[in-house]
Amino acid sequence: MALKHVVFADPDNTVAKDLLADSYEQMGYQAESGPWRSIYLMGAFELRNGVPTGGGTVTASSDTIRAMPPELLFNYLGVRLNGEKAAGKKLSLNVNFTDLNQPYELLIENGALEVNPALASDAEATVTLTKPVLDSVQLGETTLEQAIANGDIKVEGRKEALGEFLAMLDNYPFWFNIVTP
Structure with a gap:
């Protein structure tokens, strides 16, 4: 063609x-x-x-978000990690879910995100929260900043590390060109 x-x-x-x-x-x-x-x-x-400019459809319902285990979310964050922004950086964050009794380490190294099912002793920061609070942030019911200000999310250690981690994530537009450059 x-x-x-x-x-x-x-x-x-x-x-x-x-x-x-x-x-x-x-x-x-x-x-x-x-x-x-x-x-x-x-x-x-x-x-x-042309490419539509309006909002896209909701790809995950609130029920789906609430049923999603943290491992799936962290795998998705690995997809969103911008390898160029993460290149040459090493960053370790502990994430502790108090209601699930499940800790995680999110380790950025060699431009990739590795998820470990245990807390790291040398993590730069530890984020403590519950799964419902994470769900509220994901669903846009509250912002990360509001949850931290309310005490629903606690960040211990080097607080800037969480912002550095989030700055390495890409947000993908819902609509994109299929046929045209």
Whole structure:
């Protein structure tokens, strides 16, 4: 499909974009696979209308967040870790859930996040909280700063370490280009 190369070379070429959108639309109508159909039709939509700018859908309900064990959240944080920002840094945070009786160490080293199911004796800071407080922060019911000010989250040790950790995380936009550069 040569049209995709034309669109990438000249994203303002409306004739090429319209032709490519027409072909994607036809492939979407003929696709037997649901995911392929969605990809083709979303590509056609993007070519005709641009990338949506409105808010996305809620990807995790409050029930899902509340049922999610901390290990899954920490794995997700590992995905969000910006390797370039974390390169050459070593940072150890203890996270202690008082209601779960489960401690964790979050160790950033070699541009990656490692999650250990025990407290580290040499951690730069220890964050103490309950799982419901973490859920409230994740759901936007309260902010991290409010939870710390209220005493729901306690940070002991080098308090700046938590901010440094959070600064290394990327936030991904819900909408992104599929077809256009």
